[in-house]
Amino acid sequence: MTDTTWMYENFEPAGSAIGYRVTRKLDEVQSPFQKIEIYESTDWGNLMLIDGAMMLTTRDNFLYHEMMSHPALFTHADPKQVVIIGGGDCGTLREVLRHPGVEKAVQCDIDEQVTRMAEKYFPELCESNGDSRAQLLFDDGIAYMANCAPSSVDIVIVDSTDPVGPAEGLFNRAFYESCFRALKDDGILVQQSESPLVLLDLIREMRGEMRKAGFNAFQTLPFPQPCYPTGWWSCTLARKHGDDGFGFREVDARDKAFATKYYSADTHKGAATLPPFVAAALAE
């Protein structure tokens, strides 16, 4: 019998915790930016923690990666140029590249060590890293977006850690202004937006900053994500024009040539209809 221990992450802003039964620590590296740890668990495959916060598990990361990519890509009429800020585990990149129409996907994560650890402990997430359309940069995402050619990008995906530490600068007006400038007129910005149960204030603030940067229409999509606080998470889409009634290419989503585990045209539609208490809070 293997010795096991329970490992917990206390999420201070919400007063709640998530934990896993682990068998051993597989690796640890202190990068110039953060501490990355890999554990082996009894039921969830491998776990990656950054500065003590759970980032992903082998078992449930598909929820997050599918929902960070496919809703935005099926909302855009014809996404060709995609930029991922953060996303060093490469799972979002893999999902983006499932869309045959995508011509180029740049992933810009400040911390190369995240990708190195993903290659070793989550190889399935990195299986598209060699795709000729993929470009992996290890650089400052804020600077990357600031230097992007204007109106050159169809979709910007901000796949970041929580808005503290290295990721703090990815949740404010200045960064969103860079995204706005880099996006084409019909471009879409999508960002992970924390728990719709306990962090509605954060989603409201994020939308406020996006609005100041020029974005005019917003859509928040909730989805389950057991390894994040409360087990219920969200992404928020923003675009320059139109209203909050985001449609999407439903027929294309239904007829897509690749398999997904959580995303479907139906789950997309379901996520787009917010529960009354979330809708009311975001309308304030």
Place this chain on the structure above:
Amino acid sequence: MTDTTWMYENFEPAGSAIGYRVTRKLDEVQSPFQKIEIYESTDWGNLMLIDGAMMLTTRDNFLYHEMMSHPALFTHADPKQVVIIGGGDCGTLREVLRHPGVEKAVQCDIDEQVTRMAEKYFPELCESNGDSRAQLLFDDGIAYMANCAPSSVDIVIVDSTDPVGPAEGLFNRAFYESCFRALKDDGILVQQSESPLVLLDLIREMRGEMRKAGFNAFQTLPFPQPCYPTGWWSCTLARKHGDDGFGFREVDARDKAFATKYYSADTHKGAATLPPFVAAALAE
């Protein structure tokens, strides 16, 4: 500053845990059936634990109680006679009684102490206990269903703890046969059916036992529930005839005269379209 401690519930079957930051224990009682504890938390209001397992929090119980009641009641054409097995915290009863067409709602929980604790620490859940349509019994739910007059009930809601201990007998063919007999021809059985991410086997087994008891059509509805393992939970509806394409009274749900926080005609529709991996597992 108040002293706080973190309290965790290790969920052995899934190798994951949920925790809360608590300020103090408010109460504890050992009933003839189980140990009930009440804690005060920093962010989630009061917590009720039964034999160490989190049952409800002030903050997030609306998710569970709304989803255990309204989907079934809006699926039935005209529910008048409702039986709740378990449900001693009275939150499901309160939601059922919001439907003006309901003529009688019997709540049969084996443990009176659960209701006494709810009255004291979750009074808002008990606000309909004095409704003239409500009948609170403290008795064995298995015996109650076995003795129910045949074809007398429109909806049976099994609002139980996990299928171990006192609730074990609520997850098998014998119990479901009693429910089948008590239900009218168009009656609906609904039961909490654990996590659709990690406990798909349990949902399959439950459906199998229901089928052996005569039920012919099934619908599993997932919903977020932070205080239960993985934060993603489900209920399963069963009825005697028809196929798995459950419709519901969408217009009535849209025009309902009472407020809900999570449930709506749209969230009902959203929950009814299962993510591909859940649909595939249940089709096996």
